[in-house]
Amino acid sequence: MSDIFSLYIALIPVTLAQSLILSFVVLAVMIPFRILSFPDLTSEGAYPLGGAVCAVAMLAGVPAYLAILIAFVAGFLAGTLTAFIHLRFRIHTLLAGILVTTMLYSVNLRLLGKPNVPLFREIKLFDYLDFGPRMANVEKIVLVGIIVAVIFGGLRLWFKTEKGIAMRAVGDNPDMAEAQGNNVSAAVLLGIGLAGGFSAFGGSLMVQSQSFVDVNMGLGILINALAALMIGESILGRRKMLNQLAAPFVGSIIYYQLISFCLAAGLAPSDLKIATGAFVLIMLAVPTLGRNKSKGRLAKETIRE
């Protein structure tokens, strides 16, 4: 047992750095799902897209920080494409996300030219900090921690502005928001675009952290992000905007620490996805278990209709 704990503790800095990077993907799941009531799968494609765009840009000589911004823009465009497909063609949000994600796989492969591209000679964002030998994870924690703080603060301010409040209104009740003169399409395009941008941003940071991009790096990222979001929300709640915004970051940190502990305790990596899926299912199902039988029957009848 002490071996498990010592292994887990040794991995805490690594896992913390990874979870901060992946918290942007959790944020990318939260914005469509909770702010816009727009369940969206684009993150799964935007994440490797960000990695691929960042890698290609860096290989072309673009500085690391600029490559990340380019990746964000690419992800933003992917998100707006999903939103556009939904708004213009009345295609269900999930299907629109699946379509875009599927197409992005080919785009990523075309961009990279091969499934896996190393980035070992290029200067990464984390290379700008040098805390000394064996401090790579601390450098990542500090740098990504600062970025998280800036983005969290920026979003906190944004959702207090007129446009931010309008976006929340669109998510709560699009008909009412439209009646009040809000541009629903613009809010959806912007929100889903931002989500795609954040997912790509996370992908580009991950590529710079691990020094290679893999076309399959997005596989399963969505379910991990969803699980992290569930944890964050169950801890912080969703009543206040501040809590809703903090949930992805807190959830990501706790979720990946849990994963790390499970792995240290002997869970095979191949069993992780079923464990994560079961966890998300439980988190989603638990609130319904507390309801009384009549409400349960009502839900069943509603589905049957």
Added chain:
Amino acid sequence: MINITYKVEDWPLKEPFRFAGYSVEALEAIHVTATREGHEGHGEGLFAVVFPVTMAQIVKQIEGCISQVAIGADAEQCCAALPAGAARNALDCALWDLRAKESNQSIWALAGLPEGPPAIKVDQTVGLDTPEAMAIAARNSSHQVIKIKLDDTDIIERVSAIRAARPDADLIVDANLSWSVEILNSVAHPLADLGVRMIEQPVPPAQDGQLSGVTCPLPLFADESCHVAADVTRLKEFYQGVNIKLDKTGGLTEALALAKAARSAGMGVMVGCMSGTSLSMAPAYIIASLSDWADLDGPLMLQSDRKPTMQYRDGDLLHYDTALWG
């Protein structure tokens, strides 16, 4: 989960080793340990001055894998995703060792090979020096095969001196890409007359194409030009053999694939090393069993070696102890 840790180590040489424009006083190695449920696997990768990859970059590659494995990625997939080089070599060999320890099988069995021989004939390398000093070094060697490091000066003088000192020895020559095609044409026949058996990497990789018009009486082996199995298709036009080094292939997995590809193309096979401790030699011993020439004298140059050390006896390298690896 497989817990991956690493250590960067310095292994001082007995004396500075000189070859084609370089002088090395100590080896810089990364020692990777892969642990799972009480079993430990070890692997070593060497920083090589001839390749444009720094130890800091090698470390970052390993740390990238550690980060991925910590959140659920498969260690073997992470290893396979690394580029061919020292980092992947260290991790790949550690994973082979771990698999052997966990399954209680030998590496030979895991690789689908017959059990290896108890000893393999290996060369001893004579570093670049004056002809007289190189002749003394060759005379002092108990190895049947002498590998001679050369640059583009005093080629025949150096080899002649060594031949005079060791008329019985099998001589092989390593130019470490310091020659041109013109130099190769001018020295190939005299070297053949001196009984040299093979020439390793005469020209830089960028000039491989110029070798297609050369009629050399000695087989040419590709070293710096050949890294992975995919290189064989291109190189078989210019070379008659390949020098397999695990620090180039990025581990035993790709080294086995390269040996198979070279044999399928009708090429000769040599196994080499970037020097290294016994932990580097043990996985290379597997490839040595498939090779025509074995250049695995790395530990002989070191002031001290990793325990349990691999033993040399009269020019033979004895089979590794499984407590070391495998």
